[in-house]
Amino acid sequence: MTSHLPALIVLTPLVAALVVPVLAILARVLVRPVAVLSLAASLAASLASLQRVLAEGPWSYHFGGWAPPWGIEYVIDPLSGGMAVLVSFFALLAAFYAPAYLGVLAQLREGALGSLFLLLVAGLLGVVVTGDVFNLFVFLEISSLAVYALVAAGGNRATVAAFRYMLIGTVGASFYLLGIGYLYAATGTLNMADLAARLPAALETRVAAVGLALIAAGLGVKVALFPLHGWLPDAYSTAPAPVVAFAAAVQTKVAAYAFFRIFYFVVGPGGPVEPLLRLVGLAAAAGIVAGSLLALAQRDFWRMLAYSSVAQLGYVVLGLSLGTRLGLYGALLHILNHALMKGCLFMVAGAVRWRTGRQDIAALTGMARKMPLSMGALFVAAVSMIGLPPTGGFFSKWYLVLGSLEAGAWGYVVVIIVSSLLSAAYFFRVIEQVYLRRAPAPESEAGRKPEEEAGREPEAKAGREQEAGREQEAGREQEPEAATAARRRPWELPWPMLVPILLLGAGVVVAGLSSGFIIREVIQFAVPVEPF
């Protein structure tokens, strides 16, 4: 059994995805347990594989028993093992969160949603563990198709967003496919290890250069690398929260992983690689600045988070493009940290949407009192996005800046710092809404400046919609809000939604404090010994 662990990582969610639609019709109660169990099994398999790999070195699994250049192999090394753990962990969290968020669904929809989610996970895991560039394409497309449909589940606007996402995503996939075609033309092989052995001889040719450029562009679309990010804001601001939380946390990271895998493990230094990486680094830097500026301009909380994702993915790609050891540490650490914090933020945003039906920043007004725990998690995640210690975001920034210094790229240092300040600007705006803006409270300082409070009220009221206005009134009287009381029966949220949020919020800090440990135990083995 243990010898088939790598296959199990992908196959358990895949099989569950086949079973779930049937179960939805035959035995609905089993749908959720089966989905959760399969993801838990996948997580366990990933963890076990990672543990073994860290102890014994890379592990190759040959499908059908065919040796690699001819057959397809799975390769578990600290990098892919770590990514597999990340993906399956977030899948598990999203699977907990989703049912409570989505509520009671029709039979058909429940089966289809569950199945597609499992397919998305299986596809991403397949991308992570495969050692074959064409197989990577196939699984990338499985995950993409699933996510197009899942985005479309968010309603009519989401359907339009999903269609555009699909067009752009397919262009990306096509570029990637054509790129590996070029590499195939240059080497005659599709296996990553074999490519790594045969490419150096062909690296100076134009064919390899164009192939790599096409791959970079194709994966750039999937990573939402600026200026190829056009699909992301619409898709992420309209899709259902669990989908966005999972996709924002992990899906784009898997594409970044593929980028890392191909440019550092398959290709290696030399030829067109360095200029290409420099170009990608510039695009990432532009994305960091542009994403932060655009996020600052948003009034919709979800779109703000989406644009901030564009910026944060820029961090990851920037680190990958630096080609220095510390830069790569930073990129990989940021894959983890950004997954934690953005997953947390989107889950909180989803919780707010779930309770109020709104997704603009103004909807967060005074939420600190109604959802104190979620807002605490939001605060921690926001601090991490800004990159303040001791949260994870700070430590990824630490390595990214050190890596930039190592590469002598002062411009990138400036970009990272400026982006931190911009993100501070837009996140503290949110924090102000959450914690400081509220109905005039009776506890403002005794006898002092009542006129100011009063003067603020009409303006504050004008901007609010009916429901929120009513809640404001209710909040002032310290009475339970009758309108929403029914929906918050147990606590501020149903526990399946609250627990993942709190877990991620705590994870942001834990990941920060243990970043040295993570680097020493996993990441340092996941980076090529001599990057460049």
Next chain:
Amino acid sequence: MRAAGLVLLVLVGALFFYSSAELPPTGDPGSPPATHVSPRYIEAAYKETGTINLVTAVLADYRGYDTLGETVVIFTAGIAAILILAGLAERREEP
């Protein structure tokens, strides 16, 4: 948008024509794809897989896992179409 598209077009086109001269000429028996990996499929497929159709041998056996993925893609598309077409827009998700 349109202008950006045209710029992209010109860039990609330039890449293609820049590299086309170095791609292996059509039908070149000495090209890497013809000399690496694939000879084994041709020479040993019958012995190893027992089929005379080499494409089938590759598709279903050597790279059978790709084909599993292929069927999963179809399955995904089917489920996706069900989800997209069956569900009327959810009330709550409607902005």
Next chain:
Amino acid sequence: MSSLSEFIIQSLAGGLRPLLAVGVSLAAAGGILLLGRRPNLRDALLLAAAAVKFALVASMVPDVLAGRVVETAPLLLTPTLALHLRADALGLAFAALSSALWVVTAVYSITYMRTLEYGHQTGYHAAFAVCLGATMGIAFAGNLLTFFVFYELLTVATYPLVVHRRTPEAVAAGRKYLVYTLGAGQVLLVAVLWTQHLAPGGGFTAGGFLGGAAGAVAGAPGDPAAGAAASLPALRVLFTLFVVGLGAKAAIMPLHGWLPTAMIAPTPVSALLHAVAVVKAGVFGILRVTGYVFGPEAVAGIDPGQVLAWVASLTMILASLRALAEDNLKRRLAYSTVGQLSYVVLGAALGAPAAFAGAVFHITAHALMKITLFFCAGAIYAATHKENVSEFDGLGRSMPVTVGAFGLGALGITGMPFIAGFVSKWTLGTGAAAAGRPGFIVPLLLSGVLSLGYLLPVVYRAYFGRAAGDGPDGDGRPEEGGLREAPAGLVVPLVLTALAAVALGLLPDLGLNLYELAATAARSVFGGGFGLAGGGP
């Protein structure tokens, strides 16, 4: 064998103290949040935490004076840098001061918040506790990473205190505060990272670990590899980045804008910000950087070190002038702080052992005097709701104790002998002379005279002024007759701090040996060969 295990246990317990000193506050913050619905229990917990922390810190003083460094086992945060807490003389001087003042501030702020019926008291006390925990962390930080972690934690934890009133004015002040401190924090981060890039894994070393890089300086302790990597121009830029990064919190003149605005916060916060935590963290950072990262020789060897001394001197004068024009008492005190803290910066920049010791002791001295002044301002506000100096006429008769304490603090600020401020200024002055730059004594004196100009009128008005429009019956009588002091919970702390300021003026080593700690720090930075040039016992 048993003695060995005892030794291990003892050293473990001893080594844990810096960590505990930080942890007590953070744990207290958590407890305070949990006890939000039981205010009395919550406030008792706050006081208990403050007392425990003070005991912990005070217990380290003998160890450090005996030349031992108390440190915790490092927790690796990055492959080369750890979360490293260790108590040396400089850090302990700062920590002892702030933990002692936390006790009185806790009493004061509990009373103040209750008297004035502020809201959100739970969050307020929790944030306050986090601030103190962060301050401990800054004091005990053993390397730049640890320092930065707690420095930014302090930034974030102070924000809710600044915006505590939730009014648009407070929110705007909070924004301004964040713009300054976060912006400067990022600059500091670049400086920290650059240092880490030049000398990977370097921890604070008395005398500096970048010092060898100054090239011209012979015999300075430092990593030879760092010397190879860092050129002189790079060091100049690096030092400038450090000064800008730390200067915002330290409120050095062009970067001081947030401080008067932040006076919108409740008075105990102002007392904390000015006397204990935020601003002091900035100047403390400058002392750390000059003494323990660059080393005095390197600072003396690069131009920005010289420029810094000039900027500090200018800040002293300009801030004092600005304070003269301010009617709001708290804002006036804020500008006074801007000026006074430049003494510390000047001491750090001068590069003489006595100047350094004076600077370190001035942190203590200024803290005691300024916290007294702010406590008085708060007490006056709590009793009369007056916060402008022009309204203070006749206050001396209704609140004699408060105004008297204010007078003591004010005299201390001006550098009157027998009050703590005199000791630090005298030491600083001798340091300037020893450094061969006696010219810098002039701004010290000038600023003292100016502070006389902006603080004494407060006392004068309170005792001798008569309220405008008081009419015929108002000739110097208290308005409603009799004493109207603030509650004892406000008055006792301010009397205590005023007395402490006087006591340390007479016997600088009383109690916590703060003067000896400052001198020890200066000796360690400048090497054992240097003696204090005077002023010390």
Next chain:
Amino acid sequence: MAPDGLIGHLNYWAIALLFLLGLYGMTVLNNLVKKLMSMNIMQVSIIMFYLNLAQKAGGTFPVLLPGELHPEAAAYVNPLPHALMLTAIVVSLATTGVALALLMRIYRRYGTLEENDILRRMAGR
């Protein structure tokens, strides 16, 4: 005999033109169905690119001739790209299917498939 020089690369030019045509259609056209069709054209060009790589002068299609159990590699074209492209075709087909489903729903909601009109209706609501 492999054609040399210009002639040997003409196929690539044609394929490149096809790809660019598809890309052009996707970026410039306004009708969503036309965009989808352009996407398919682009995908077809990639398939042709791979198949072009499979060609071998003097080789026949990759099904063993009767009785030939020990074939020469030179006698058959490369079967691998064909197998890959079967998969790629299926992927393209599946994508098209999902896209058409999306389009059906978009049309049902907005009553048009012109991108400009849809955007206008989304904004106007």
